[in-house]
Amino acid sequence: MPPTAVSQPIDPIGSATNVSTGDGTSLMRGARILLEGLLKEGVDTIFGYPGGAVLHIYDELARMPNQLRHVLARHEQGAVHMAEGYAKASGKVGVVLVTSGPGATNAVTGIANAFMDSTPLVVITGQVPRKMIGTDAFQEVDTAGITRPCTKYNYLVRDVRELAEIVREAFHLAGSGRPGPVVIDIPKDVTAESCCPEPAESMRLPGYHPQLHAHDEAVNDAVKRIVNAERPILYVGGGVIHANASAELLSLAERLQIPVTPTLMGLGGFPSGHSLSLGMLGMHGTYWANMAISEADLIVAIGVRFDDRVTGSLDRFAPRAEIIHVDIDPSSVSKNVRAHVPLVGDAKTVMRQMHRCLDAAERFECADLSPLSLNSSNTVSGKENKAPIATNRDRTRTLTRWWNQIEEWKRFAPLTYEISDDLIKPQLLCQELYRLTRGEAIIATDVGQHQMWLAQYYGFKGPRQSITSGGLGAMGFGFPAALGAQLAFPDARVIAVVGDGGFQMTAQELATAVQYRTNTKIIVMNNTYLGMVRQWQEIFYDKTYSAVEMEGTPDFVKLAEAFGAVGLRATKPGELRCVLEQGLSTTGVVVMDIVVTPEENVYPMIPPGAGLKEMMLG
């Protein structure tokens, strides 16, 4: 229930913040209610850009300087990407504040990006006063309408008395279940109006109850299938990272000795250097990960969405595999690929359930895991499962065969590239970066070839170390996202690895990085092309290059210096290590312009529309 206190307009510029009513309660204007609501949710940082419709909110912000830090981006897209980086690195909800009209539309790319990658955000947009909505007023856009398809939920606040409750709900929705962006669109007059905010007793979201536990019987059945499988594989994605379930995944994989392949969004959810890791799968995945998925008889898919960049042609995807699909979002399960055992639940909770199932089997000390067979129903999806539980000895034998096969694939097509004496190979850059950081860094990438090489050649060790735009593939994401992560962890080593094209989309945020005295490092993998598009034109359009040469690119060293940052450049393999070492150890914002081979291609590559096994190996 909204508070019952009377809403009352205050002076036009809304200068009063707290006004005592004389009966012990105090009137608060909407702008203040909003910010108090953020504080209650534990918010410490807001990424934003001011404008007319949010003036009251900015006025209140100025009155509480030590409670909420406002980071002034140079473009609203940058502000949202920063909030995404902040959220991905910290696991908290990222917060954005922008004005109406162009402020809101500039934020849409970031909002859509957060939606595709399930990043928890609360985006507050200003709106024209209520009585002007629908009049084509100055800086009016239908923010709720525009963002409806790319938000988990959105609100248009019509009454100041509802504001406190809406803020609480928005944070709950953004951060729970499958996380995502929530927009709160607030008309200017609502932020100026006052009421006595009263805490509501409970949240009014009757239809929203994310299911954390999967059904025990189904989990039992899944585990039985896993221990009976001859060629099982764990295919894991961003859902594992959102659920903070890396430890459960590691122990499950080690306990069962099953190979693990992460998606782009799942990188770091399982340590890349682990002997059970096959590296990334999909369009630019490793040969052996894609072969293993294609030949598997059982895929345990956790926190993934069977994205087309992973599956290739759906009718040729994993033809022999039964699929166990764990996901907190029921609409994701069986959306693209039918799951034989759907397990709707939180990745961490469900893997713990799986562990308990295995514990129970071990407690009975039966080599044949008979408690599983006793407890579980034998029917899933109407299909009878008559397979006897394998004995551990049999299981070891079949798994050894499976691992031998994987090793053979590894030997057949390892990740390699030609070494050059006079040009810096992009793959070498990724390897050198790993050697220097020892994998102890948060790396945000942009979109393109560099993103794929990083995924292949930089071994992400832990969760929340890889921040990238996977679903939307939004160029311009990497640098501001790195900046957001850096603002969440000022002492951490945070590096943006970007292409020369993508960097030019959001390079103006160098001003933000310098203004807030961050230590963010930017490595521009400069191939002088829009590399990934050039690669497609080379391979699929007979090398007819069209609009991919980046003429007029600025001198990135001078650009860095113009913003008050440090600029360095390497053009020869012999300079690479020295420039990286110097750049990483220099305090403050550093742009490293690394000039790499212009026409290098990312391999393996699955051509669009082909099956996972139809890889071009280069």
Ligand SMILES: Cc1ncc(C[n+]2csc(CCOP(=O)(O)OP(=O)(O)O)c2C)c(N)n1
């Ligand atoms: C906003 C946006 N516009 C266009 C694209 C299409 N696109 C995908 S990759 C790419 C080239 C990226 O070039 P660059 O940033 O130089 O990185 P590289 O591929 O060379 O590593 C383009 C244009 C995109 N993903 N995002």
